[in-house]
Each structure stands twice: as structure tokens, then as C-alpha cells.
Amino acid sequence: MKLLFGRPSGLTEIKQRYCPGCGHGIVHRIIGELLVEMNIREKAIGIAPVGCSVFADEYFNCDMIQVPHGRAPAVATGIKRARPDCFVFSYQGDGDLAAIGTAETIHAAARNENITIIFINNAIYGMTGGQLAPTTLPGMRSTTSVKGRDVVKQGYPIRVCELLNGLDGPYYLERVAVDTPKNIIKTKKAIKTAFQYQLDNKGFSLIEVLSMCPTGWGVTPIQAKKWIAEVMAKYYPMGEFRNRAKEVK
């Protein structure tokens, strides 16, 4: 019997622990597929974060390292500089990348470090139980903003792609989402482009993925998908922010 659809060999056989409706599984699958399709699994070193996706070190079928909260871009820099022939990607959440790891993210981007960051933005802290994230929307409820984010007391969210786009360094910045099949296809295309730029030694890429957290948001998976389209994507507009390959030569 011919297998028409199955687990890509870029993912291990280990059963993933993510909640129903969570976006991590989709993005994991995309990366798992690309590791095989682009023939880079055997030279890849992946960096697993702190947060829900800490177990990414079990799920990607390539060499993996699990690192301190927010420091993935620094670890990635160390690996890539020590072993430039390897393909280096980090997988990070919003608390990891946009709170504690802001400095590491900005400076890796400013150096145009030849690495790829997959940035999962679900506007909340998932692993620790739904607290306010740097990406939590104004008015959005979390366990540390139970009446909704008050921008006077808790400040404004950080738009990471827009922030990094203010730097000269980065090569490629794009924001995508995994709420619909069409957007999932776009996400795969963006991640593939980012991976290719690293293989071509172009430098720093960050793909921000708007992703569902039904558990953290206290909604059903269907409602979560709708919320991305109707609310989240309005605050975090999707699209290509930077692609130096397309700049006038």
C-alpha cells in the first residue's frame, strides 16, 4: 500500500504534548517537512526554547539544544560562528523572544547573523498559565491582567517585525499566521524562503507566526482561529516587512 500522507521524517515519532487547537503542531510540521524537502535535516542544529515548545528538542528529528529563556539568538550565534556549514534555527515564543530575550534578538538581527528564527506569537504566556506577554493586546485578558491589558499601567504590546525593521541588519522579516489553510501555505513559503536565505549566506531572518492558544485565551479552537483573523491580525498586520533580496540593487 502506498503511503500518501504521513509524518515527515523531519519530525521524530514522539507524540507531541500540545493542547488541542494549538498552533505549535502546525509550525512543527512545516519545519519537519522543510528539513526533509530542502535536504537540510542532516546539517541542521535546532534550538529549543523555554515555554510550551521546550519539548521541541524531542520533536525535531535533527541535532537539538535546549537553551536558557530568551538566549536562543546568542546560542544560535555561537553555533553558527563555530560551525558555519551547519544550518541553525531557533524556535521561540513571545515571552522568550520579546520579553527576556529582547536584547539577544535585536542584536542578532543587528549583526545580520546568518540564522533563522521562527517566532511564535500567541499573545500570551502559555506554559506558565496564561499571564500577560509583551504581545498581549490592549484590553486582552490574562491571568495577570484579569480586567484586560491596561496600557496605562502595563504598557503597550511590542510588534517585533516592525521593531526589527527599524534596524539595518536583518535580511528578511515576515509575519504570517496558521489560522487557515491558505495562511498555513503562506507560512510554509515564508519559512522556506528564510531557510533558503540562510543556506545562501544572506543573514538574519525572522518569521513571526500568529498562532492559536485556545487554552491560554480560554476559548475553543474554532474561536481561537477566528480571533486571529478578526482581532490579532489587525494589531499585528501580516506581510513581508523586509526582504533585502527584493531591494533595488
Add this chain to the structure above:
Amino acid sequence: MAEKELMYGNHALVEGVIYAGCRFFAGYPITPQNEVPEYMSIRMNEVGGVFLQTESELAAINMLFGAASAGARAMTSSSSPGISLMQEGLSYIAGADVPVLVANIVRGGPGLGNIAPAQSDYFQSVKSGGHGDYHTIVLAPNSVQELFEFPKLAFELAEKYRNPALLLADGLLGQMMEPVEIKGEPVDPKSLPEQDWWLTGCKGRERRVIRSYDLRPGKLEEWNWRRWEKYQTIIKNEQRYEGIKIDDAEIIIVAYGTSSRVAEAGLRIAREKGIKVGLLRPITLWPFPADIISELSKRIENFLVIEMSLGQMIEDVKLAIEGRSKVHFIGHPGGGLPNAQEVYNKIVEIRGKK
């Protein structure tokens, strides 16, 4: 005899690191070790290595984590406040059993303190400055020659035991000039055999994972007990010290690094006056040379500990002595230096108490 070259301490450290085959340096400027990244930026360029001036000490130590996990001999240098920032990374690196080298050119603390030489980071270095149960191997040079020699030894020990290693020096050693004999063969980093835990891309083999966590019930405990066994092996095999005139000594001074140099000068004055003083200089601060101190305490009534701190190593000395002898102390916290006359006076005072 090999040729001797007059070298600046911080430069000797750089030369020693490169001699040891290290081709990866990431660091952030901080006084009194700025000559390390400055000179390293030139030398790494010359030898085809990597030099990165980072955005913070946090980034530097994590770059080491990555580079060493990918098989590089990787090193950073900093001074006290910067080393504090590196403790998070060191805990992860220790928890992941990855060898790196960190040099601490200690200054006066706590807080911003001052930029004068001090030994007040002893606790942080030998008791694990970050969270969790772990130890770092700690070597304490007391000369520019040893600043050149110890990086190689530190890398060898770090790699043998898959454990981070520290060089604990101070601003005086870093800033002074002394003749250095270039001994031994330089290490060609390409000659270092690939280890079965390096992350290199999984071509032709099973994938490898480097991590410091295990959430399964009881598993972390097993893991940490295995690490404890490793620590016991290091304690058993790697205690290093220098003994000066200890065989006939009636009083033993225990001092490391810069303090040991002053102690030796005080010892010379005492010997000229016919007082039999010996010096036990710990070279490894962890593992602490407790065995020899324990042995000596069976016949020596008085020990004198000299530290440029409020007294930190003195606790390990007392533990080794187990109450068999009296332990006296000279301490200079906050960047002050002891002097030879002061050491001699203290010795006279100790004898007077007999």
C-alpha cells in the same frame, strides 16, 4: 631553556588561550580585563578564529554554550559584575555537561564596587554561583606565566570531565608584566577528535540532543547523582596546590593568587628571622586541596589564611582542618592588598599567643 618574553598579564592570558587551541571568544568589555577582548580581537583575526564583542555578558556566555556544544574550544573573559550576569548561563552549561572556559579578572565588590584587585568572588566561583547543584572547576593562577599556562590545563580538565572551568585571577595579575616562558606545543584545534556529544548535524548517525532538564519524576535526581559521582572523581583526582617550605613548617599560610605572592614575601622575612613558616597555595580552588590541608593539620597548630576578601576560602580551610588547628586570618576586602610586613607581623602575633 626556552626563550622568555616580557608579557602583560591580560595579554599572556590571550596568548595562552590561543596556544590552547581556542578559536572562539565572545565577551563584553569591563575593567580591569579590557585588554583581553582588545588583544583577543587582534589575535583571533590573525589565527582565523572567531571574536565577538557581545551586547551583554548574558549573550557572551550563551554564545559559548552554543559554540562549545558545536565542538569549539570556547572562552570568555570578564570581571566580577559581568561574571554575575553569566551565572544563569553557567548553570545551564553545567547542567548540560558542556566544557567552556571563563576567566574572571576579579575586582572589588559587591555591586559596582571598584576596579581594584580583589578575591571576593571565591564563594561565587567554588560554591556554584548560579542555581542548582553544580560545580565549576576553578584554577587560580598567581603569575603571568600561569595566566599563559592555565588556559590549556583548564580546557583539558573541562573536556575530560565535560564541565565548565573558571580561571580566577584578579586585576593585579591581569595588569602586571612578567617574563613568560612559552612552554609545550601549541594545540591545533583541528587535531581535537570529534566527541560523541557534539552537535554537528546528524549526517550518518542518530540525532543528538543537549539539554539540562528532565521533567520525568525522579530522573533529574538520578541525573544529578551521576553528576555528583563525577564531582567526587574530580575531587579525588584533581586537587592541585603548591607547597613552599611546608616540610619543616610550624605555621602554614594558606593563600592563592595575588595573596600567595604577598604571603611568600612575608614567609621570606619570617624565615630570615628564623621562624619556620610554610605556604600552601591552592592552585585548584575547586576541587579544593583539602586532603593536604587535612594532613598538615595533624601536626600544624596554627594556620594563617590570607585573602583579599572578608574571608571566603577560610571556610574551606576550616572544613579541611576539622577543628584540629587554630585558623587565623588577614583579610583585605574592597580592593586592598595585604603586604609582606603585615603578614610577618601577624606571624609574630600568632607565635606570641603560644
